[in-house]
Amino acid sequence: NILTTGGSSGNGERDFWATYAELSMPVLDQLTIDVALRYDEYSDVGGNLSPQLTVEYRPLDELLVRGSISSVFRAPDMHRVYGDPTQGFTQVIDFKQCAAMGGTPGEPNSNPTINEVCNELHIDITTGANKDLEAETGYTANIGTVWGGDSLNASVDLWEWKLDDMVSDISASKAAREYDLYEDMITRDGDGTITHINSVAQNLAYQKVRGLDVTAGYGWDLDAIGEFKLNFNGTYILLSEGQLDPTAE
DSSP states (O other), X not given: OOOOOOOOOXXXXXXEEEEEEEEEEEOSSSXXXXXXXXXXXXXXXXXXXXXXXXXXXXXXXXXXXXXXXXXXXXXXXXXXXXXXXXXXXXXXXXXHHHHHTTOOTTSXXXXXXXXXXXXXXXXXXXXXXXXXXXXXXXXXXXXXXXXXXXSEEEEEEEEEEEEEEEEEOOOHHXXXXXXXXXXGGEEEOTTXXXXXXXXXXXXXXXXXXXXXXXXXXXXXXXXXXXEEEEEEEEXXXXXXXXXXXXXXX
């Protein structure tokens, strides 16, 4: 048996800058609208414009109703972009070629070539960084209310955020099994058999989280002794889901 492992280093540099502007508009005595724009420019992944809208309504001096929505932008980590690739070896089932040769994936065959393709095809793989990665983008949103009285203060906020095109990896065996989706990662020889799979980092995943934030506090004035306060803070997660790649659960 031969066991192998691989290691790599890598190097690179990145320049970036950002600028933003914000405008607060008191539409009515009780209503204020804020609009904001932020622009980020990265030398390796390009630029992105992120808008934000915030609305605040105060029907009473003690009561505030608020909501906001904004887009978000995140450049991929530098080690995911500038690390050197690692070369290695693995074995896969070549589902496409196995079907073309009349075999059944995972079942032995008396023909040595078909048996290899349908069971233990040894190939080269490349893993690690990917210089063609794109930025992760998404949004955040929340709506809530705040009560701020002399003794009692409380707030309730419903929020949600989602991030798309998150950097993830898939295995060589998954790429070989779902060859229609990942054919651009696969190299084949003249007979159509897999020889190499480029299983580097890609923009494949997403994550979405929704929750409810609740805070409450009450204070007592104890005159000469001072002040006594009780505070409560809690978060309840309503939804937490994600997908590592387009066909994962």
